[in-house]
Amino acid sequence: MWLEAEFTSEPFHGEGSPPEHALAARAAAAEAGLETDFGPFGTLARGESEQLFDALPVIAQAALEAGATQVTLQVRRAEPGRTEANEKPAEAAGPAVELTDALARLIADVEREMGAKLGELDRAGKQRAVRVLRERGAFGLRKSVSSVADALGVTRFTVYNYLNREAD
Known part of the structure; x- marks a missing residue:
């Protein structure tokens, strides 16, 4: 099953460079071999369910160790091979x-x-x-x-x- 996880790490910094904790979370997702889409309010990571589930604790740990005070996560089913998050048929x-x-x-x-x-x-x-x-x-x-x-x-x-x- 192909899944997509959307996670945010706080605190938000608003304008300027992304906070270190957000960069660390994105790096952990990429190192796990997941497709990522990085934005100012969160990161999307996509992959096979087993791969994604194995990476989620690593992503959260990376964000928290880099200074995040909170990590919020949503996981949903996605279609394999999509290059855009939540593309609709x-x-x-x-x-x-x-x-x-x-x-x-x-x-x-x-x-x-x-x-x-x-x-x-x-x-x-x-x-x-x-x-x-x-x-x-x-x-x-x-x-x-x-x-x-x-x-x-x-x-x-x-x-x-x-x-x-x-x-x-």
């Missing part, structure tokens, strides 16, 4: 929450320009779409990150990750 793609009219128009414009629904784009296309949406002010709208994540078929952490890559 094509028949379920699309926003799961109601979008504001302005955000819905921005997303529809980007989909037209890119020639596909956001959830159907490859990783590079999704990153491009996030960049264009940021340039057009989409992320100034209320709950926009969650709505864009739903439209892309990824987690909020992935959207934040794409936004942070643009800021670097």
Whole structure:
């Protein structure tokens, strides 16, 4: 069974470099051979269930030894071979929450320009779409990150990750 674990370590530092405890947790997941997706509010690790379950205590220990005061974890089933966290099958793609009219128009414009629904784009296309949406002010709208994540078929952490890559 293929699983995905989403973990956060606290305290959060907000802007700037990620805290050492978050970097240590990500490194432990990568050393365990898990696919990782690192974001400002958490890390996703994906792999076979046995591999993931074996790595979870190591990840938590690494974060706590590097200064974390708390580690929070969610584990869910995932499909093998997915390169994006929480990608939805094509028949379920699309926003799961109601979008504001302005955000819905921005997303529809980007989909037209890119020639596909956001959830159907490859990783590079999704990153491009996030960049264009940021340039057009989409992320100034209320709950926009969650709505864009739903439209892309990824987690909020992935959207934040794409936004942070643009800021670097």
